[in-house]
Amino acid sequence: MKVEQIYTGCIAHAAYYIENNGEAAIFDPLREVQPYIDRAKKDNAVIKYVFETHFHADFVSGHLDLKAKTGAEIVFGPTAKPNYEATVATDGQFFELGNYKIKVLHTPGHTMESTTYLLIDENGKEHGIISGDTLFIGDVGRPDLAQHVIADLTQDKLARYLFHSLREKIMPLSDDLIVYPNHGAGSACGKNMSKETTDTLGNQKRTNYALRPDMTEDEFVDELLTGLTTPPGYFPKNVIMNLMGYQSLDDVMKKARHPLTADQFEMIAEQTQALILDTRNVNEFAKAFIPNSINIGIDGSFASWVGEMVSDINQKILLVTDFGREEECMIRLSRVGYDGTIGYLEGGFDSWKNAGKQTDSFRRITGEQLEQILQTEDLLLFDVRKRSEFDSEHLIDSENIPLNQLLANITAFPKEKPFVVYCAGGYRSMIAASILKQNGFDNFVDVSGGFNEIAKTTQLPKTAYVCPSTLL
Missing domain, CATH: 3.60.15.10 (Ribonuclease Z/Hydroxyacylglutathione hydrolase-like)
Structure with a gap:
């Protein structure tokens, strides 16, 4: 058959x-x-x-x-x-x-x-x-x-x-x-x-x-x-879209395929309060990005994390992508019902830099650097992996706030004390970092290789969650 x-x-x-x-x-x-x-x-x-x-x-x-x-x-x-x-x-x-x-x-x-x-x-x-x-x-x-x-x-x-x-x-x-x-x-x-x-x-x-x-x-x-x-x-x-009907993807794409110069992009972002969604690789994003943008990399569980972290499915979106991947990002957003793309930065992030526009950056550290820092500094540690991952093994004294619960627990992150964010490999922690930056946090770093790198390259103390029943 x-x-x-x-x-x-x-x-x-x-x-x-x-x-x-x-x-x-x-x-x-x-x-x-x-x-x-x-x-x-x-x-x-x-x-x-x-x-x-x-x-x-x-x-x-x-x-x-x-x-x-x-x-x-x-x-x-x-x-x-x-x-x-x-x-x-x-x-x-x-x-x-x-x-x-x-x-x-x-x-x-x-x-x-x-x-x-x-x-x-x-x-x-x-x-x-x-x-x-x-x-x-x-x-x-x-x-x-x-x-x-x-x-x-x-x-x-x-x-x-x-x-x-x-x-x-x-x-x-x-x-x-x-x-x-x-x-x-x-x-x-x-x-x-x-x-x-x-x-x-x-x-x-x-x-x-x-x-x-x-x-x-x-x-x-x-x-x-x-x-x-x-x-x-x-x-x-x-579910509601599948039940009630939705706009044709052709019409959604016609609206989204709107190349914007850096000046146009900046003006529309200010006038519409559109979300600036940067889909580049986490390392490229960390080097330089448009202020107030968030990073959800296209080479990951992109659509799912947009769905998790962008609460308004009708949110207007302006895209920053790698050259040639604009349409891919638009389609993957629409797969999960995010039809609000209203344009993209023509020429990618380079066009923003070449126009002399303001940029921001973010410091990332390796697992070994974290180990060195912790020898002299007392930093708060936040693990943004899923609870099951955290329970399996985590750094002693770290607090677990899963990425999809970050916004609901944003007040748990201190603005007056330095802290570290990590996930498994650096993808989710950069989503977290970009959202924290967007919300006014500046006194933190993330671990580029995440817990996987920490476990392989450092002697930092780790522990697993122990169910109380196992202690009986």
Whole structure:
């Protein structure tokens, strides 16, 4: 059976392209739809369907633009109530794609409309399941996202729906089926996803904690809900966009593709109170940057961190990028619903310097330099990694304020005492540093190589969090 996974690593997302006999279907497309259209053209195929496994929270789907550009029929599973023309399928309904068949399996739990699509080849053999966020490799979808959109749902209720969906719809299927999930490791839609992006259902039955056959419903709920972190703030906003509709990406890009001279850039920044978002490498940013800009590097989990750190999804944005990467940054912002880009600095940061505009800079130190400084100075240490990373190992006497909680805890950072910020490798600490600078903090440094470098190159004392129960 012809199934192609189209994986986008920066947001750990998998879309799927299926084609048979001149008809194609796209499952859970990203917002930039031209690559799917080009793929179908290569096969001389017509895109007949756009299947959605659920209303996504972590990205804005391309289903509406695909329908507008190709005439494809949008299909959701049972109980979905989109605010636009789409087919809401019934449980067990079949769709024909050439000589293939696609069967709808309603699998609520991650969300109420969550649906798994069973793929059946031209010989009538069941080939695999496109499982959306119902079943991942090594994990299942977190059940606490839809409750932020639908008031009478709780994560406990959704977890119990998911328990029954897995046991009544998924686990009875044949072990040789291939599981095609919507996400892999790095996605915030689960907590324990594998780096592998496909597997057999049989192997998942043997290895996935959530599919243990002897697990009771209460045990499942308890294990699934334990360890869930707060979902990113932009998730509910993406759900609403996918549910209600959104502006065409073509229109968003037309507004964003606006090259600005340094003078124009400066004037618009002052007049509109737009956020200056610098997407360059952290080391380049530290050397010199536009005052009050924040740094979220494009060569990292860019879109996810924008979603975490920029609370207003409608925020007007001015971009500073490496030359030639302007459009890439615009698209990656729009993937998570940030459609407010109103222009970019033409010629990159060099054009700002060449115009003689004011710049700021930021001091970074190595792990070895930190060790030397701490021999004579008493500095406060702030670790901006996730709590789980901090608990695993951290510098003694450091305080953990995860990056996504930095703004809520900004008063914990002193303005009268010098301090140090570090993360794992320097990417997140520079996001933190730029935001702290924007908020008036000047008396601190960050560690360029982060905790990884500190652990390798210094003898600074480290410790791990010890759960009190282990002391009994």
